[in-house]
Amino acid sequence: DAGVIQSPRHEVTEMGQEVTLRCKPISGHNSLFWYRQTMMRGLELLIYFNNNVPIDDSGMPEDRFSAKMPNASFSTLKIQPSEPRDSAVYFCASSFLAGDQPQHFGDGTRLSIL
Amino acid sequence: GIQVEQSPPDLILQEGANSTLRCNFSDSVNNLQWFHQNPWGQLINLFYIPSGTKQNGRLSATTVATERYSLLYISSSQTTDSGVYFCAVGFIDYKLSFGAGTTVTVRA
Numbered sequence: 417d418a419g420v421i422q423s424p425r426h427e428v429t430e431m432g433q434e435v436t437l438r439c440k441p442i443s444g445h446n447s448l449f450w451y452r453q454t455m456m457r458g459l460e461l462l463i464y465f466n467n468n469v470p471i472d473d474s475g476m477p478e479d480r481f482s483a484k485m486p487n488a489s490f491s492t493l494k495i496q497p498s499e500p501r502d503s504a505v506y507f508c509a510s511s512f513l514a515g516d517q518p519q520h521f522g523d524g525t526r527l528s529i530l
Numbered sequence: 531g532i533q534v535e536q537s538p539p540d541l542i543l544q545e546g547a548n549s550t551l552r553c554n555f556s557d558s559v560n561n562l563q564w565f566h567q568n569p570w571g572q573l574i575n576l577f578y579i580p581s582g583t584k585q586n587g588r589l590s591a592t593t594v595a596t597e598r599y600s601l602l603y604i605s606s607s608q609t610t611d612s613g614v615y616f617c618a619v620g621f622i623d624y625k626l627s628f629g630a631g632t633t634v635t636v637r638a
Contacts, residue, residue, distance in 0.1 A: 449624070458630060458631075459618075459628045461626070464625075471624070505571060507573060509573075515620060515622055515623050516560075517578065518563055519563065519575065521574075523571070524571055524573070526571070
């Protein structure tokens with residue numbers, strides 16, 4: 417079975433540009449998570465979707481960040497405009513049930529904002 | 531949120547050695563997961579283990595929820611075991627609190 421698929425794997429762009437990260441969860445999973453990993457703050461939950469509905473976006477750092485899940489097999493995380501401090505590895509994860517099942521992570525997107 | 535402490539922070543092993551990683555948490559949990567982040571950055575779910583003991587090949591894990599700790603055992607370590615091991619815990623809902631991780635280096 418295919419795991420969580422993220423794209424792109426690497427993104428380098430200049431500050432001020434719009435960045436879109438993409439995620440395809442594991443088929444049948446109804447919970448989707450976006451995380452950010454930095455050396456300083458470790459792994460942080462940005463937003464959680466259940467059945468395509470955003471349940472908790474309290475971890476989204478500011479209004480420059482937005483996330484959508486138009487259907488059960490696709491989600492995007494957008495940063496507009498991007499800033500150098502947004503540089504991090506962004507992970508998408510999915511699970512069958514949010515609190516009672518393991519979370520499976522994609523390979524991540526390594527984002528560098530120059 | 532629930533506080534998670536992992537120990538030791540760093541571990542250097544000779545290939546073939548056994549080791550134990552510990553995860554202590556500050557409150558009741560019903561969700562505990564162990565992850566391995568390999569040198570390429572991939573995060574692999576090793577165990578979903580809110581209580582009891584599980585084994586998967588050379589790895590095993592035990593969680594004693596009443597005493598608020600979990601242990602991850604690596605036996606006959608291999609260089610491919612190198613990386614960072616994270617413990618993550620949650621209670622009732624979806625939010626996982628991650629520990630700072632244990633960095634394991636296995637030398638050939």
